Amino acid sequence: MNRPDWSDENLLQAIQQGGTNRESALRAVYNDAELKRKVIAFVRNHRGNTADGQDMFHEGLIVLDRNVRDGKFRGEAPLKGYLYSICRFLWMNQLRKQAHTTTVAEMPPTAEVDTQTPEIELVAQEQKDLLRRLLGELGQRCREILELWKLSYSMEEIADSLGFSSADMARKAKYRCHLSLMEIIQKNPHTEQLLKH
């Protein structure tokens, strides 16, 4: 829902709360047509097209969500300016990767100066694929439990959402699922490769 009264503080709080609050807040940011246009314009001005711009807006939102939940962004700067900086950073980084041999000095110049440097952890596609494979070995229900836990749902909420009889049962299930995932990681021959990065 696009509520006109979304302040930065409300948005941050809702993303941290998880659940439908997080979804509503992300949707509100997503619905900011002016910001989306600005990101797309930036990408189009730097060797990209509209679809690339749309992709960058999506990827930027994903980074924003993570950084807010991890406490890396606490509203030190305006949220939408921060998101714009992330999108620009991601696109420039993608151009750099595509160019391979192009040095930073040769990259297209940007007229605007970042108000802050977004803290972004770039994970290589191969690493992401490996993480997905590890997660794929876990059952669907375990995935859901762990994802809700990681999104800061309480055990009561997890029990409600997934039909456990009590918070205690949800806690035990989460424990078993997390142990299973760690065992999958322990046994996977590619784990060491992931840890090196």
Add this chain to the structure above:
Amino acid sequence: MDLELYFDQLEAYAEGRMPEAERAAFEAELADSAELRQALQHYRLSRETVEQGIEDNLRGQLETWAAEEAGYIAPMEVRPKARIVAMRPQWIRLAAAACVVLMAGWFLLQWAGRGYTDHALYSANYELPRASDLRSGTAGENPLEAGYKTLENKDFQAAVNYFKTIEPENERYGEAQFYLGHAALQLKQYNLAIEAFETTIRQNEAKFREDAEWNLTLTYVAAHRTKDMAFKNLLAFLINTPGHAYHRQAFELEKKLGSFLRK
């Protein structure tokens, strides 16, 4: 190492919930034990793994919003009400109002129905593999490299020609058939696309199977073959497999296929 013995401590430490005194003792233990240090790294990796799932879910959500936005129907403009001075008998005004309502309803149905045609449903759900998804392995060692380039360049006929040359003995045959399916779909060669996606599914490679099942579903939609039993069985399979990567999309697709707006 027996993870169960240390799990609670690893969790409390990694999540920053370990009391200060206990923390110092645990860090001393960590310094002494390579096994414990490795277990901590594995715990952190497990968080990263779950985070990848969350990221993928959000990416799917954003794509759904983008698709909704693409098929967005502008709300009807609300005009200020004008005061109408009665000039005709009551029954004429009532009949005229009924006509207006019926016509408005008919146009509204036509507008709303536009998002529910086979073409609209296919377009809202279909995604050509992105360039970043295509490559695995270095260009020199990958026999499909030339085919990837044709797809990247959107030269779909060349892609069809290329991927057809990959023989079943080739270890990347399943993958080649998957991309053949996409190229054929772009060219509206639906029978070829169906055959190629079915071959990919039979190859049963984890990386392509679920994608092929979903793209096969969409091929039937694009080909206006949603009455086919094969399509119905496939869609039912996706809907009844909660762990399937396209379970949610299949559920939404079925809802829209059954909508009265398509009737």
